[in-house]
Amino acid sequence: MVLAAARAAFAEKGFDGATIRGIATAAGVDPALVHHYFGTKDALFLxxxxxxxxxxxxxxxxxxxGPGALGENLLRTFLRLWDGPRRPAxxxxxxxxVGSEWTARLLREFLVTRVLRRVVSTLxxxxxxxxxxxxxxxSQLVGLVMARYVLRLEPLASATPESLIAALAPTLQRxxxxxxxLPAPG
Amino acid sequence: MVLAAARAAFAEKGFDGATIRGIATAAGVDPALVHHYFGTKDALFLxxxxxxxxxxxxxxxxxxxGPGALGENLLRTFLRLWDGPRRPAxxxxxxxxVGSEWTARLLREFLVTRVLRRVVSTLxxxxxxxxxxxxxxxSQLVGLVMARYVLRLEPLASATPESLIAALAPTLQRxxxxxxxLPAPG
Structure with a gap:
């Protein structure tokens, strides 16, 4: 299975370290086939x-x-996604x-290389x-997801997106x- | 089972609504027995x-x-608990x-009635x-847990408690x- 091999490779080597060639080899198929069905490494990762x-x-x-509106625009886009039809996914x-160390690694890799690095790239x-x-x-965005959609803490759970933006965007902007x-290892 | 009946009652009726008498009845035992083995409603809930x-x-x-040091003191106590031997629990x-709607309700009830209301009681x-x-x-504390201990996002995962307090206590204090x-329903 190409997707299983891709998950293992991305979780183990990270997005940058994994290659379509290596994933194809692990899955026992031709790299051209992986390119044909999944397109780029980026698309395969998604x-x-x-x-x-x-x-x-x-x-x-x-x-x-621009950087001065990054907190607000990030949160607005984030809430539109989470309040929309893709929330279950x-x-x-x-x-x-949360249940699997391997998926945690994949999600971390996704957050870091596909989301966070791009968001802060203009800083x-x-x-x-x-x-x-x-x-x-x-940490604040994942916590908002947990509080609003998983734990359903009020008033966060039923708050309007605009009131959440007013409350939380200043934190993100800071x-x-x-x-x-900045947090630093000892 | 008294604990199963207690979980159901606390999740369904909340901490305030559930009673030891009701839980004992649901479990088919005498309320005095529940008091004897678990003590107060508070202890049974924990x-x-x-x-x-x-x-x-x-x-x-x-x-x-006092209120002016609440953000820092809350975070310091929170990190000592999470960086200590009780982290697995x-x-x-x-x-x-995250995996069960019922446990999510219990955890929400725990956070609201046992932690948050007490922390903000002096405001x-x-x-x-x-x-x-x-x-x-x-939302910020749960997000810190997710980022540091579940997703292990760097540099949060290996940051010292003191550097996390310096970074995040101002947010909590605000x-x-x-x-x-404040977030508000529409």
């Missing part, structure tokens, strides 16, 4: 993760307002990642700083471009 | 949720510094809540405002006592 959306398609509107991905900062800021953003002491 | 810690025991140190509770605000502020705090637009 299929392997069962991603509910292609971040590359949503990115332009997130970045459109997105929730299934979170559930699967004027070192790669380490961008990664640290991105991880803080992820993590992205504000004064923040 | 057992039913399989809570990794008793929030009531941790609360004094969280509240000790705490993670098991999160995993279970000078209406019950609605306290609940909204508490839910924002929960949610608790700062200027924040």
């Amino acid at each position: 299929a392997a993760v069962e991603a509910p959306a292609d971040p590359a398609e949503l990115l332009p509107e997130v970045l459109a307002g 997105a929730l299934a991905l979170i559930r699967s990642a 004027d900062a070192s790669p380490e700083e961008r990664e640290a800021r991105g991880s803080l953003v992820a 993590y992205l471009t504000g004064e923040v002491s | 057992a039913a949720v399989e809570a990794p810690a008793d929030p009531a025991e941790l609360l004094p140190e969280v509240l000790a510094g 705490a993670l098991a509770l999160i995993r279970s809540a 000078d605000a209406s019950p609605e405002e306290r609940e909204a502020r508490g839910s924002l705090v929960a 949610y608790l006592t700062g200027e924040v637009s």
Whole structure:
């Protein structure tokens, strides 16, 4: 199975380390066949993760307002996805990642390489700083998903998207471009 | 089974609505027996949720510094619990809540009635405002757990507790006592 081999490769080697050639070999098929059915490595990765959306398609509107509007635009796009018809698929991905170490690795790889690195790519900062800021953003966004859709904590669960943006976008904006002491290993 | 009946009652009726008498009746035993083996309703609830810690025991140190230090003290106590030997039990509770609607209800009830309401109890605000502020705090704390311990996003996963406190306590403090637009239903 090509998708099973892809999941194993992406989880083990990461997005950058895995190759279509290696995945094809592991699955016992010709690389040309993998290209034919799945297209690019990017598309194969989205299929392997069962991603509910292609971040590359949503990115332009997130970045459109510049770094100063990044927090608000990111949250607005994020909530539109989560409040839309793809929520069950997105929730299934979170559930699967919480239950399985391998899916957790895939989801982390997806978040880091497909979402966070792109969102922070326009920031004027070192790669380490961008990664640290991105991880803080992820902690608030994943927590919002857990509180609103999994635990259904009120008033977050029934709050309007606009009121959530007003409450949380300042946090995201601070993590992205504000004064923040960055998390660091000891 | 008393614990199964307790889980069902707490998930269905909430902590305030469930009674030891009702739980005993559902389990087909004498209420005195439930009191004898589990003590108070509070203790029975902690057992039913399989809570990794008793929030009531941790609360004094969280509240000790007053409202102005609540964000930092809450996060420090939270990280000490999660970085300690009870992490597997705490993670098991999160995993279970993500996989089961019933455990999600129990965990929500636990968070709201045993943790959040007590943490915000000293704030000078209406019950609605306290609940909204508490839910924002929960969204960042649960997200930290997901990012650091489940997804193991770097640098959050290997960051020192002190660097996490420096990064995230200002967010919690703003949610608790700062200027924040509160999430509201439409």
